[in-house]
Amino acid sequence: xxxxxxxxxxxxxxxxxxxxxxxxxxxxxxxxxxxxxxxxxxxxxxxxxxxxxxxxxxxxxxxxxxxxxxxxxxxxxxxxxxxxxxxxxxxxxxxxxxxxxxxxxxxxxxxxxxxxxxxxxxxxxxxxxxxxxxxxxxxxxxxxxxxxxxxxxxxxxxxxxxxxxxxxxxxxxxxxxxxxxxxxxxxxxxxxxxxxxxxxxxxxxxxxxxxxxxxxxxxxxxxxxxxxxxxxxxxxxxxxxxxxxxxxxxxxxxxxxxxxxxxxxxxxxxxxxxxxxxxxxxxxxxxxxxxxxxxxxxxxxxxxxxxxxxxxxxxxxxxxxxxxxxxxxxxxxxxxxxxxxxxxxxxxxxxxxxxxxxxxxxxxxxxxxxxxxxxxxxxxxxxxxxxxxxxxxxxxxx
Ligand SMILES: [Zn+2]
Numbered sequence: 235x236x237x238x239x240x241x242x243x244x245x246x247x248x249x250x251x252x253x254x255x256x257x258x259x260x261x262x263x264x265x266x267x268x269x270x271x272x273x274x275x276x277x278x279x280x281x282x283x284x285x286x287x288x289x290x291x292x293x294x295x296x297x298x299x300x301x302x303x304x305x306x307x308x309x310x311x312x313x314x315x316x317x318x319x320x321x322x323x324x325x326x327x328x329x330x331x332x333x334x335x336x337x338x339x340x341x342x343x344x345x346x347x348x349x350x351x352x353x354x355x356x357x358x359x360x361x362x363x364x365x366x367x368x369x370x371x372x373x374x375x376x377x378x379x380x381x382x383x384x385x386x387x388x389x390x391x392x393x394x395x396x397x398x399x400x401x402x403x404x405x406x407x408x409x410x411x412x413x414x415x416x417x418x419x420x421x422x423x424x425x426x427x428x429x430x431x432x433x434x435x436x437x438x439x440x441x442x443x444x445x446x447x448x449x450x451x452x453x454x455x456x457x458x459x460x461x462x463x464x465x466x467x468x469x470x471x472x473x474x475x476x477x478x479x480x481x482x483x484x485x486x487x488x489x490x491x492x493x494x495x496x497x498x499x500x501x502x503x504x505x506x507x508x509x510x511x512x513x514x515x516x517x518x519x520x521x522x523x524x525x526x527x528x529x530x531x532x533x534x535x536x537x538x539x540x541x542x543x544x545x546x547x548x549x550x551x552x553x554x555x556x557x558x559x560x561x562x563x564x565x566x567x568x569x570x571x572x573x574x575x576x577x578x579x580x581x582x583x584x585x586x587x588x589x590x591x592x593x594x595x596x597x598x599x600x601x602x603x604x605x606x607x608x609x610x611x612x613x614x615x616x617x618x619x620x621x622x623x624x625x626x627x628x629x630x631x632x
Contacts, residue, residue, distance in 0.1 A: 235558065235559050235560065235587075235588070235624050235625075236513050236516075236517050236518065236519075236559040236560070237473075237517065237518050237519070237559065237560045237561075237562070237587075237620055237624060238509060238513060238518075238519050238521065238552065238555065238559065238560070238561045238562070239297065239518070239519070239520050239521065239561075239562040239564070239616075239620075240521045240523065240545075240549065240552075240561065240562065240563045240564070241294065241297060241520065241521065241522050241523070241564055241565070241566050242523050242526050242542075242545055242563065242564070242565050242566075243290055243481075243522055243523060243524045243525075243526060243527035243565070243566055243567075243569075244290075244526050244527025244528075244529075244530045244531070244565065244566070244567060244568070244569030244576070245259060245526040245527075245538075245542065245545075245565035245569075245581070245582075246259065246565040246567070246568040246569070246579060246580070246581040246582060246600055247259065247530065247535070247538065247568060247569070247570050247571060247600070248568070248570040248572060248573075248577070248579065250535045250571060250572070252535060253535060257599060257600050257601075258526075258529075258535045258538035258539045258542060258571070259542055259582070259598070259599045259600060260599045260600070260601065260602075261535075261539055262538075262539045262542040262543050262546070263543055263546070264542060264543065264546040264597075264598060265546065265550075266546045266547070266549045266550040266553065267545075267546050267549055267563060267584070267598035268596060268597045268598055269553065270549065270552075270553075270556065270561065270563060270584050270586045270598065271584045271586075271595050271596055271597055271598040271602065271603070271606075272592075272595070272596035272597075273556070273586050273592065274556075274561075274584045274585050274586030274587070274590050274592065275584070275585050275586075275590045275591055275592060275593050275606060275607045275608050276582065276583065276584045276585075276593060276595040276598070276602070276603040276605075276606025276607065276608060277582075277583050277603055277604075277606045277607065277608025277609050277610060277611055278580040278581065278582055278583065278600070278603055278604050278606075278608075278609075278610050278611075279564060279565075279580060279581050279582075279583050279610070279611055279612065279613055279615075279616075280578075280580055280610065280611075280612050280613070281293035281296060281297075281566055281567050281581060281612075281613040282296055282302060282303075282612070282613060283612065284578070284580075285578040286578050287567070287575075287576045287577055287578045288302075288566065288567045288576065288578075288613075289309070289567070289576065290481070290483060290484065290522075290527070290566050290567065291306065291309055291312050291483050291484075291487060292306050293566035293567050293613055294484055294487050294520075294522070294566060295487060296612070296613030296614045296616075297520075297564075297566065297613045297616050297617075298467065298487070298491060298520065298617065299470065299471075299614060299616070299617035299618075300464055300491070301614060304462075305462040305463075305464060306459070306462070307389045307458075307459040307460050307462070308327075308389055308457045308458045308459025308460075309329050309456075309457035309459060309483060310326070310327035310328045310329050310379070310380075310381075310389070310457045310458050310459040311325070311327040311459045311460065311461040311462065311486070311490065312459075312482075312483045312484075312486035312487050312490065313327070313329040313377075313379050313457070313482050313483050313486055314327040314329075314370075314372065314379035314380075314381050314461075314486065315461075315485070315486035315487075315489045315490050316379075316481070316482030316483050316484070316485040316486030316487075316489065317372035317373070317374055317377075317378075317379045317482050317486070318372055319370050319371075319372050319379055319381055321381065321461045321490070322383065322461060323461055323462070323463045324383075324387075324460060324461060325370075325381050325382065325383045325460070325461040326381070326382045326383075326387045326388065326389050326391075326418060326458060326459070326460055326461075327379060327380065327381045327382075327458070327459055327460075327461060328379070328380045328381075328422070328455040328456065328457060328458050329377070329378075329379060329455070329456055329457040330377075330378040330379065330380050330395075330453045330454060330455045330456070331344055331345055331346075331376055331377060331378065331395065331453070331454045331456075332345070332346045332349055332352050332355065332373070332376045332377075332378060332433075332450035332452075332453060333345065333346050333376075333395075333450070333451075333452045333453070333454045334346045334347070334448035334449055334450065334451060334452070335403060335430075335451060335452040338402065339402050339403045339430075339452070340400060340401065340402050340403075341396055341398070341399050341400070341401055341402070341403060341452075341454070342399060342400075342448060343399065343448045344395070344397075344398075344399060344454065345376040346376055346448050346449065346450035346451075347442075347447050347448040347450075348375065348376055349375065349376050349442075349447075349450045350375050351375075352373045352375065352376065352378065352450060353373065354436070354437075354438050355373070355433060355436060355438055355439075355450055356371050356372070356373045356378065358432050358433075358436055359371055359429050359432060359433075359453070361432070362425060362428045362429065362432070364382075364421050364424060364425060366384050366385065366386070367382045367383060367384035367387070367421060368382070368383040368384060369381070369382060369383075369425070370383065374482060376450070377482070378453060379482075380425070380453070380455060382418065382421060382422075386413070386414050386417055387414055387417070387418050387421075387460075388408075388410075388412055388414035388415040388417075388418045388460075389418075389458045389459050389460040390408060390409040390410045390412065390414075390415040390418075390458075391406055391407070391408060391409060391415060391418045391419045391422055391458045392404065392405075392406060392407040392408075392409055392419070393454075393455060393456035393457070393458075394406050394422065394426055394454055394455045394456070395454035395455060395456040396454075397456070403426070403452060403454065405423060406418075406419040406420075406422035406423045406426065406455070407419055418458075422455060425453075426452070426453060426455065429452070429453045430451060430452050430453075433449070433450060433451040433452065433453070434449075434451050438450070439451055461490070462490070464490050464491050464492075466491060466492035467491040467492055467493050467518075468492060469492075471518070471617065471621060471626065472626065473516075473517040473518045473624075473626065474494075474515075474516040474517050474518065475488075475491070475492075475493040475494070475516060475517070475518040475519070475520070476488075476493055476494040476495070476496055476512050476515070476516045476518070476519050476520070477493050477494070477495050477496065477519070477520045477521075477522070478496045478497075478498045478505065478508060478509055478512065478519065478520070478521045478522070479495070479498055479520075479521070479522040479524075480498045480522070480524050481522065481524050484522045488520065493520070494512075494516065496508065496512055498521075502523075502544050502545065502547065502548035503547065503548060503551060505521070505523075505548065506548045506549075506551035506552065507551065509521055509552075510551070510552075510555060513555070513559070522566075523545060523548075525541045525544075526538055526541045526542060526545070526565075526569070527569045529541055529569075529571065530569025530570060530571050530573075530574065530575075531569060531574055531575065532571075532574070533571050533572070533574045534571060535571040538571060549563065556586045556587055556588075557588070558588060559587060559588075560585060560586070560587030560588075560590075560620065560623055560624065561585070561586050561587060562583065562584070562585050562616065562620065563583070563584050563598065564581060564582065564583035564584070564616075565581035565582065565583075566581070566613075567581060568580075568581055579600075580600070580604070580610065581600070582598060582599060582600050582602070582603035582604075583603060583608065583611075583616075584598055584603065584606075585608070585619070585620070585623070587623060589623065590623065591607060592607075593605075593606045593607035593608075595607075
């Protein structure tokens, strides 16, 4: 028996006025999700804890059974792992953006016009040397990851990214009194200054200026975190695991948990076939689907409905799989279109498979699932429930 966990990022929502008070999930036409809800057990989930506004990273850690309160210090390490940097426990990592600043270091564009190719810029930055630390860099368009490796480092360093335009770049500051935090802040300051010098002079930016494009002349850092020691997924659960995702941070979590990472096909049906193929090899597959979250951030309930209906068609490909195996469909957090960001509302979940105790719920939505047999669980409860259904749990007691 195998398990497929489909996490629809930011799928859950709040009632939408334009939909007569229905959520996008309630308004969408979802025959396949409803069929799975009818044949399965449903419930609602607090991704981290009631009312906590979980990020996708902390929520996915919890779904995989790693306590985010223990292992999570910032997004940096997961982004860096997702971008393919080989990390070691204790490395301090930052998520960075190539950005445009003016001569007074005032941020003009936090993504440098969404510059597409930054490989030559990253190569130039690899020449920067700082005392006592090894520097690692990787980039994906305007997104970049920066890693410091060495003794005496701390993740307790503030963002240099002001998270706004028309504001000056923030200085890196220690967030506690430790010598490690002070030193790391100094290193980040020095790195940022040298990076700015190099980027300012770089031919890529000379070309961009000539073409009236914003130069990628600053690296804004945020989300400092220390690389945690995650017990490997296969050791922890005695299941081989893989992950299909498009976002670096989710891939990074899977990589740090020692799971196989599969680059997702764009087309959902092709992705479903990828998933079924992967499940011929592994016992457990985590599939993250990002687009519903983007619709929430874009304040677009109509777009969210379209994404949900596309997900529903994809889920139709799994109806045979659940005859012999388990499927979980859930959201990792709520991203209400009215808010445009994550909130702490619960999210719906369904588990279908050979031996689940079916409940009366026959629709997959925030409110329908609230009446389901799983009742209200936390993200961290999922793996124990799943292991139990797979008959892979150990008995507690005699
Ligand atoms: Zn989001």
